[in-house]
Amino acid sequence: MISVLGGGVAGLCAATALAERGLAVEVIESEEAPAPVSLLAGGMLAPFCEGEAAPAQVVQMGLSAADWWEAHGAKVHRRGTLVVAPARDAAELDRFARLTRGHEWVDPGALEPDLAGRFARGLFFRVEAHMDPCAALAALRRQLAARGVRFHAGPARGRIVDCTGWAAAAHLPDLRPVRGEMLMLRAPEVTLSRTVRLLHPRFPCYIVPRGDGQYMIGATMVESARPGPVTARAVMELLSAAWTVHPAFAEAEVTATGAGLRPAFPDNIPAIRRAGERIHVNGMYRHGFLCAPHLAEALAGELVEELAPCASN
Structure with missing residues (x-):
């Protein structure tokens, strides 16, 4: 079992990519937590515009974002x-x-x-686009629920993928x-x-x-x-x-x-970090909807490779 902590954009994207690869996933959300800051996002899928201030790595991660969101039920407006x-x-x-x-x-x-x-x-x-971020996250939640992914308040089990944003500061000193x-x-x-x-x-x-x-x-x-x-x-x-x-x-x-x-993070680049047995997907800065799909797919690929020997034994 993989417990994804956090139901914002990073957590829902990670849970989606993991579930699509056939891994057992649950999403842990705090009952006391406020609505994810992701819901305050613009929903702009604008990698080239972000390149004005963002590193080239962010631009590259965001190039496939519109296709990913569209493939996962979001209504993407490709109006530039x-x-x-x-x-x-x-x-x-x-x-x-x-x-x-x-x-x-x-x-x-x-x-x-x-x-x-x-x-x-x-x-x-x-080639840039935009979407309603609230509707996009709602679509991911529906799809995860349809796959049997459970949303609850914990406790977490198995591997932990921490997508709790600023709440993870105690584990990530440079956040x-x-x-x-x-x-x-x-x-x-x-x-x-x-x-x-x-x-x-x-x-x-x-x-x-x-x-x-x-x-x-x-x-x-x-x-x-x-x-x-x-x-x-x-x-x-x-x-x-x-x-x-x-x-x-x-x-x-x-x-x-x-x-x-x-x-x-100090370089403003969203990243996958490992701290002991806990995996963090964090540092989204202003690029959550743009970069979360790329990081989620990368994370899922890593975990499938890591867990394959366990499944074969």
């Missing part, structure tokens, strides 16, 4: 990512272009009519928390069909359509272990950035806010 900047920040757009690949220069209004006349040029990452904050807005007057990233020297943001006039606006990245709700500063900055993309966001309804601590 549009990156824009106000005229005063045009240098940011040139910098972003130098640091990334997989893009082409476009007229933003030709892709998103709502942006016509607002931005002179933009970068379009055609650090990075606070992320987001807003959900209802803006029926805005019609965007793809993720739009707004570049800004101090508070860049992204806007992810959720359908029916709903948009996720994120996300601040603060080197802090501070718990608690979204700060007033984050709300003001995110709303200001959204307004810059489209003035109609000023009349939007704020339907939800969220804040959570994302776990990160």
Whole structure:
């Protein structure tokens, strides 16, 4: 038996990959734990855009993410990512272009009519995608339950795969928390069909359509272990950035806010770590939905190889 600790994106991806290889799996979730921080994610499957700041290893891990999620029941919107900047920040757009690949220069209004006349040029990452992270995780849970995978509060049995994020800090001394904050807005007057990233020297943001006039606006990245709700500063900055993309966001309804601590290693690269008999899948930083499938498949391959001699004896 393999006990996967944690029911967030890392845990559910790991449990899925292990179960698909015929291994006996259970998912252990704390009854007292809050909703996984994964539920606050944008659900952007944008490896090339992440390459602006992320190491090449993260980009490579994320290249197959959209296919993996689609194969596992998620509704993946393959509409690409549009990156824009106000005229005063045009240098940011040139910098972003130098640091990334997989893009082409476009007229933003030709892709998103709502942006016509607002931005002179933009970068379009055609192969990127987005999805609803809550719906994607719900699909994984349904599939695991259909395979007979049990979800419960413990105790764990057999091999332990720890996917508990920041809660695993006692086992991973170099893990650090990075606070992320987001807003959900209802803006029926805005019609965007793809993720739009707004570049800004101090508070860049992204806007992810959720359908029916709903948009996720994120996300601040603060080197802090501070718990608690979204700060007033984050709300003001995110709303200001959204307004810059489209003035109609000023009349939007704020339907939800969220804040959570994302776990990160010093190099910000998600990884599989071994500490004694415990295996950790952690350090997702802001790349959980992008990198968790790759790590899950790698982990499953390792454990199948390790457990094969036991099964043959």
